[in-house]
Amino acid sequence: MLKYIRDKDIISRKETIAVCGRKVRLLILSNRRQKEAAPGMLWIHGGGYITGMKEMAFLGRAVELVRDHGAVVVSPDYALAPFHRYPAALEDCWGALVWMKEHSGELNIRSDQIMCGGESAGGGLCAAVCLYARDHGDVKIAYQMPLYPMIANYDTESSRDNHARIWNTRKNHFGWKMYLGGQWDREVPAYASALRAESFENLPPAYTFVGTAEPFYEETKEFVRRMQEAGNICEMDEYPGMYHAFDMMDPDHDLSRIAVGRFHRHFAFAVNHYFAPQE
16 A cells, blocks of 8 residues: 655645746655755656646655655646646646756755656656756756656557556556647657657666556666667666556565665665756
8 A cells, every 4th residue: 555654854845836827836845854955856746647746755755765865855736637738747847847956055955966756657757857958958957767657658569458557558548648639649749758759868867667567668668778879877677567656556565675775776876976067
């Protein structure tokens, strides 16, 4: 079952910013014990682009970064489909990232360690935000962690005829239809479906993990392959037989514990090795 992490050392507060005429609410998590400037992580919740909320940061990986590594996490309530189709969600996440950079001092964030991560659709938006940042240059991202990302608006070998737990072919098609409307399975911009990108060059180092039974298995592998072929550092762990979001849905499973442990080790390595000074 899902577990919420509560800790007396975690400080949470809320902020509202304006993005493209919309009010975007942010949840900001920091560690009371952290005195020096810390890495800042834009953590984007999952939900197939159609559901979810910023408080999902308390369900696992995001809040652990605050508790165990002293990071500052900003989780945006980005606009959801179908009431707000692409590019609204991307605009909101990008606006939150720019806000993090502009307020890094008061947030106690290291401006050279602004990072991005998320699960599922949040992983897809993470990948899209990194592409957008590369192409526009307003924010330099030091590291990305798009976990089992939703990045292909077309069927792959693993997303076609998939009937696994939590997320499957039917739900995947519905999510993309709501997010992209009538062009849901056609050629779309890479900022809408990151695996459509023509080039993966000059992107931040990345880490991800994925279960072999879930729809996003093949697209995650393809993302990693293309990242590596483009000369980027990109690492992936895969977990045999595991379904979508298994680490959150079954946190006491042996493979979930292994996945979470390796996630933490990769983040700790990134904190010590990856930097991206702002211009």
